[in-house]
Amino acid sequence: MDPKWREVGVVMTGIPGVRGVDHIGITVPDLVQAHEFFTEVLGCEYMYKLGPFDHPETEWMSEHLNVHPRAVMRQLHFYRLGGQAIFEIFEFSAPDQMVTHPKNSDVGGHHVALYVDDFDLALDFVRKQGLRVLGEPTHSKNASEGQRWVYFLSPWGMQCELVSYPNGKAFDYHPESFD
Numbered sequence: 001m002d003p004k005w006r007e008v009g010v011v012m013t014g015i016p017g018v019r020g021v022d023h024i025g026i027t028v029p030d031l032v033q034a035h036e037f038f039t040e041v042l043g044c045e046y047m048y049k050l051g052p053f054d055h056p057e058t059e060w061m062s063e064h065l066n067v068h069p070r071a072v073m074r075q076l077h078f079y080r081l082g083g084q085a086i087f088e089i090f091e092f093s094a095p096d097q098m099v100t101h102p103k104n105s106d107v108g109g110h111h112v113a114l115y116v117d118d119f120d121l122a123l124d125f126v127r128k129q130g131l132r133v134l135g136e137p138t139h140s141k142n143a144s145e146g147q148r149w150v151y152f153l154s155p156w157g158m159q160c161e162l163v164s165y166p167n168g169k170a171f172d173y174h175p176e177s178f179d
Contacts, residue, residue: 023086044079051075111159119164143178145170
């Protein structure tokens with residue numbers, strides 16, 4: 001592969017014109033609980049809400065959102081974090097809705113990683129909120145040496161990660177060593 005793929009701002013392949021992530025959509029069981037988590041724990045700015053949305057006589061929900069045709073999106077809320085990333089938080093009801101969270105090892109497993117300036121201060125805050133922290137912080141090795149991270153769970157079980165590498169990662173200093 002051409003070594004230029006590592007240069008910042010150079011896109012070799014992919015969707016033409018992609019500039020970044022616009023938003024991340026997350027379905028939650030309770031919008032009130034999620035609002036408290038996103039504003040009081042993550043520090044997001046609440047922007048606005050929309051909904052409800054349903055199409056009881058058509059296949060629109062299935063065709064456009066890949067959900068059961070009789071699903072109802074009760075409401076969705078938009079949040080901004082750090083002036084850039086936007087979370088789109090949904091509350092759905094659907095006849096075939098699953099309420100268990102996938103593990104990272106499950107297909108569709110996921111987590112939201114949050115970069116923090118002061119890892120220890122952020123971790124202490126998360127613990128004081130009574131949230132479940134998974135294990136002790138990990139000091140990464142190899143290409144990610146210089147990074148610390150730890151997972152924690154939202155009140156409804158969504159996997160989140162605190163991550164920090166204030167002096168960069170080994171990859172930043174010697175990218176040729178990690179092909």
